[in-house]
Amino acid sequence: MASGxxxxxxxxxxxxxxxxxxxxxxxxxxxxxxxxxxxAGEFVAIVGRSGCGxxxxxxxxxxxxxxxxxxxxFGEGDGGGDGSLVRVMFQEPRLLPWASVIANVExxxxxxxxxxxxxxxxxxxxxxxxxADRAGDWPAVLSGGQKxxxxxxxxxxxxxxFLAFDEPLGALDALTRIEMQALLEKVWRRxxxxxxxxxxxxxxxxxLADRIVIIENGVAAREIAVNLERPRHRGxxxxxxxxxxxxGRLIGAAAPA
Numbered sequence: 001m002a003s004g005x006x007x008x009x010x011x012x013x014x015x016x017x018x019x020x021x022x023x024x025x026x027x028x029x030x031x032x033x034x035x036x037x038x039x040a041g042e043f044v045a046i047v048g049r050s051g052c053g054x055x056x057x058x059x060x061x062x063x064x065x066x067x068x069x070x071x072x073x074f075g076e077g078d079g080g081g082d083g084s085l086v087r088v089m090f091q092e093p094r095l096l097p098w099a100s101v102i103a104n105v106e107x108x109x110x111x112x113x114x115x116x117x118x119x120x121x122x123x124x125x126x127x128x129x130x131x132a133d134r135a136g137d138w139p140a141v142l143s144g145g146q147k148x149x150x151x152x153x154x155x156x157x158x159x160x161x162f163l164a165f166d167e168p169l170g171a172l173d174a175l176t177r178i179e180m181q182a183l184l185e186k187v188w189r190r191x192x193x194x195x196x197x198x199x200x201x202x203x204x205x206x207x208l209a210d211r212i213v214i215i216e217n218g219v220a221a222r223e224i225a226v227n228l229e230r231p232r233h234r235g236x237x238x239x240x241x242x243x244x245x246x247x248g249r250l251i252g253a254a255a256p257a
Contacts, residue, residue, distance in 0.1 A: 013041035013194045014085055015163035016061060016075045021070035022218075023056050030220030032055050033070070040075065043188055043195040045205035048215035049226060052189040054198040056151070057121075057168055061196060062086045062164045074162070087155035093141040093147040101150055102126065102135040108154035125153035128187060145176035149183070156191065165197040169204065181207050185231060202246045206239055207232050214249055222249060 016038040023031045025153040027107055031218065038044050046054045061072060073087060087108070095104045105122040126132045129149040139147060148168060155163055165184070167179045183186040185208055188232055190196050199205055205212050214222045228238055 003100070011162065015040040015191050016194060017071075017073045017075075018057075018061065018160065019027075019071050020147065021060055022068045022071070023053070023060060023065070024068060029218055031067075033061075034215075034219055036220060038194055038196065041192050041194055042181055043185075043208055044195070045197045045199060045209035045212045045216060045217045047199060047202060047205050047212060047246060047250065050200070052215045053145050053218055054215055058088070058164050058196060058198050061162075064087045064088065085161040086164065087158055087162075088149055088164045088166060089148070089155055091167040091170045093139075093151040095147055095150060098253070099136070099139075101131065101137050101139065101142070104139065104150055105138040105153045105245050108157040110185075113184075125157040126150075128144055128156055128182060128190075129153045143176070145180055146171055148172065148180060152183070152187065156187065160193050160245065162194045162196070163200075165195065167198055167200065171202070175206075177201075182231065185206060188231075193217050203234060203239075205246070206242050210247060212242075214246065 016036065020035040021031050021034040022029065030039060034053075036057075044059060048054050050227060060067050062225075065088070096107065099107075102122050104121070105125055106118050108125075109118045109121060118242060123132060123135060126135055129152050130148050131146060131153065132144065134146065139150070142150065151168070168184075169180050172180060181204060184195075191215075195206060197205065206228070211224050212224045213220050214224070216222075224242065226242060228242070229237060232239060234240070
């Protein structure tokens with residue numbers, strides 16, 4: 001791992017291999033033999049039309065739900081979705097309103113939050129997301145973007161090998177969303193975890209991902225490598241062309257036969 005990695009990092013990134021994942025709800029098949037390989041430390045974005053199974057896939061990979069068929073592996077040790085290597089950021093920050101900011105971050109340490117080192121680790125994580133000076137505040141006084149920064153710190157403090165993002169920026173205003181995208185990229189590059197982002201925002205996917213996977217009919221219909229220099233922005237050469245390719249595929253998938 002590159003020099004400059006913070007003391008938060010304790011584990012190597014996890015490779016992910018999913019084979020033949022199938023999942024249905026009420027007789028409707030959402031995923032149908034889905035295959036996916038993610039390299040250790042890679043940032044992959046999952047896009048697709050509403051109801052295509054993006055969040056279902058993420059929940060399966062994170063161990064929050066169980067597939068009807070198929071297998072998920074995480075390389076050496078194959079810890080699976082037991083919580084020892086995976087953390088999830090949701091669209092809602094899900095903070096405890098009766099607990100201070102630092103206490104919310106300490107929750108991410110798990111059973112070890114009662115150890116003396118938990119407070120130090122929580123402060124390190126808050127510093128990582130630029131909120132060390134708000135450690136004693138209550139969630140109610142934070143903005144939406146600040147609450148998501150706390151949620152990110154709570155995920156980082158557990159030293160995840162795989163961090164799953166389920167539309168974590170979807171409820172933020174445009175400017176805050178751009179700022180948070182930059183923070184997610186900075187933290188990912190610094191900490192080195194494997195990242196999978198589910199998003200409806202194609203520009204966000206191009207901004208953050210090494211590779212974009214498009215879901216159609218319950219399978220990975222297309223994968224697009226994003227070979228653009230980081231950090232990225234909409235005006236960068238090649239950015240708009242990639243957006244058009246992905247949007248064209250998504251719109252075409254919705255067109256009547």
